[in-house]
Amino acid sequence: xxxxxxxxxxxxxxxxxxxxxxxxxxxxxxxxxxxxxxxxxxxxxxxxxxxxxxxxxxxxxxxxxxxxxxxxxxxxxxxxxxxxxxxxxxxxxxxxxxxxxxxxxxxxxxxxxxxxxxxxxxxxxxxxxxxxxxxxxxxxxxxxxxxxxxxxxxxxxxxxxxxxxxxxxxxxxxxxxxxxxxxxxxxxxxxxxxxxxxxxxxxxxxxxxxxxxxxxxxxxxxxxxxxxxxxxxxxxxxxxxxxxxxxxxxxxxxxxxxxxxxxxxxxxxxxxxxxxxxxxxxxxxxxxxxxxxxxxxxxxxxxxxxxxxxxxxxxxxxxxxxxxxxxxxxxxxxxxxxxxxxxxxxxxxxxxxxxxxxxxxxxxxxxxxxxxxxxxxxxxxxxxxxx
Numbered sequence: 001x002x003x004x005x006x007x008x009x010x011x012x013x014x015x016x017x018x019x020x021x022x023x024x025x026x027x028x029x030x031x032x033x034x035x036x037x038x039x040x041x042x043x044x045x046x047x048x049x050x051x052x053x054x055x056x057x058x059x060x061x062x063x064x065x066x067x068x069x070x071x072x073x074x075x076x077x078x079x080x081x082x083x084x085x086x087x088x089x090x091x092x093x094x095x096x097x098x099x100x101x102x103x104x105x106x107x108x109x110x111x112x113x114x115x116x117x118x119x120x121x122x123x124x125x126x127x128x129x130x131x132x133x134x135x136x137x138x139x140x141x142x143x144x145x146x147x148x149x150x151x152x153x154x155x156x157x158x159x160x161x162x163x164x165x166x167x168x169x170x171x172x173x174x175x176x177x178x179x180x181x182x183x184x185x186x187x188x189x190x191x192x193x194x195x196x197x198x199x200x201x202x203x204x205x206x207x208x209x210x211x212x213x214x215x216x217x218x219x220x221x222x223x224x225x226x227x228x229x230x231x232x233x234x235x236x237x238x239x240x241x242x243x244x245x246x247x248x249x250x251x252x253x254x255x256x257x258x259x260x261x262x263x264x265x266x267x268x269x270x271x272x273x274x275x276x277x278x279x280x281x282x283x284x285x286x287x288x289x290x291x292x293x294x295x296x297x298x299x300x301x302x303x304x305x306x307x308x309x310x311x312x313x314x315x316x317x318x319x320x321x322x323x324x325x326x327x328x329x330x331x332x333x334x335x336x337x338x339x340x341x342x343x344x345x346x347x348x349x350x351x352x353x354x355x356x357x358x359x360x361x362x363x364x365x366x367x368x369x370x371x372x373x374x375x376x377x378x379x380x381x382x383x384x385x386x387x
Contacts, residue, residue, distance in 0.1 A: 012036035012377065013092060017082045017109055018099035020044045021064070023057045024179035024297060025099070031373035033061025039093075040064040041082045043105055069105065079105050083112045095380040096120040097152075101144065114147055121380070125154040125177045126294040126316035127161045142166050150383065152376060154295060157319040175375040177317075178367040179297045180304050185364060189306035189357040190281045198282035206241030206264055208347055211283040211307075213276070213298040214290065216246040221253050225289025225312065230256055230265065231336035236343060238264050243279060245271055280305035284353065285346060290315050291333050303327070303364040308356035310342055321367075327359035 014036050018025065021042050032038050040062050058064065069079030082105070090096065096113065098106060101122055113120050133141075146166025153159055154177025162172055190198075199209070214224035221227065226244055230253075233242050245268040249257075257265050271279065280286070286302035288311040299309055299317035309328035311318035322328045331338045346353045 012094045012381065014038045014095050014097055014380070015041075015086070015090070015093045016062075016097045016099065017041045017106065018043070019103050019106070020046075021058060026057045026059050027179065027181070027369050028372055029059050030061045031369050032377060033059060035373070035377060036094075038062040041067050041085065043067050043069070043077055043079060043103070067105070072104075075104050077105065078108070080108065082109050086112065086118070090116075090118060094384055097376075097380075098122045100124060101148075107144070110144065110148075119149050119383075121150045121152050121173075122148045123152045123154075123376075124158060124162070127155075127158045128292050128294055128314055128316060129161050129164075150379075152379065155316050155320045157316050173375070173379040175372050175379075176367040177295055177297075178300050178369060178372055180300055180364075180368055182368045182370055184301075185304040185368070186281075186306055186361065189354070189361060195282055195284075198278050202278060202282055204241055204243070204282060207239040208285075209241045209243065209283045210285045210287055210343070211243045211245065211279055211302070212287050212289070213245045213301070214288060216249055216253075219291070220250050221246075223291055225291060225333070226253060227256070228289040228334055228336045228339060229287060230260060230262065232340040232343065233262050233265055234260055235336070235340040240264060240343070240347070241266065243268055243283070245269075245276065245279060276301070277305060280307060283307060285310065285343065287311070287339065287343075288315060288318070289331075289333070289336075289339065293317065300364060300367055303360040304367075306357045306361045308346065308353060308360060310339060321363055323359070323363070327356045327363060 014032065016029065016038060018040065019042065029038055029040060040059065042064060045066055067079040067081040069077045069081065071077050086096070096118060098109060098120060100106060101110060142165050145162065148167060149171065151162055151167055151172045153162060153172050153174050156174065159169070159172055212224070212229060218224055224246060229242060229244065242265040244266065247270050249267045280302055286307040286309050288296060288298060290296060290312055291314060293315045296311065296315045296317035299311060299315065299321055302309060303321060309318065309322050311322060311330060312333045313330050314333050318330055322330055324330055329342045331342070
């Protein structure tokens, strides 16, 4: 195969199947499309829980096809279009890459590829282990996952769960899961002067600033732990501004905030990428009290802007990227008391807060779309040469 001097393969052909073309997925596929021919089959044109403008991005360096299918009650959209295409053209590709396995059409794709002995890759951004998983569900998942020829895993924490489902380490390839280009990562933390300028521009008047980012539509605010933030805010000084960027809050959260007298808690609508960066750079600390996130790309974004992180033990990005006491802390889901104690401790120790900011920037440097694409291409090329 032809190669550039940096090791990226130029003549490689990749067939990719996914549920929805999220913007971060589009950026990664576009990057791979610079060095390989990438053909994409996707199932859904939008996601009702996401901002429609945010979801409108499409690849420029890849061919993409919206699969036709039928909607089945309680199952979702079923399409055999990818299978029909593989039947005719599958052998023309150097790699078949499946994005996850958690929807019915993809399970059909996996069944077909297994039956016809294709060597394929399943891209898994992250997994959260469910201690309460029913035994029959665990059995079914083991039957499916253990047969994956190769897993492209975005998380070391996920590797352990894949092992439990029967995937050995020699069939797992790790990659830095991210939504960041190299030029999205700042070279230094924000100075006091930069923070003051941004806060003036954004109308932020509090002495300290905490930011949290995530969809309010996820369990009506409870999924991202915004109730935990409100409880923690009641335990701390009112000179701390809490900025929750997640779209329109529910009436319940508006009422709870008002009843608690939390005039320092502010809800911010959907922001563009550049506007969100301003909030990150203006802030002192990032908190995400999610009840469960198979990754949590906002962790990457906050670290790229030089912020310490406090998140939960159910956020996979936190498990991989937060070193307790070095660039932030992990706390148990729902634990507002520990959250408040950590915030109080950090805001009482500016030197530690600054050091943590710098460590976050150091840790996130390799988490770029460019690296993510390169690792995928190199892994496929290496395995093909061995095979």
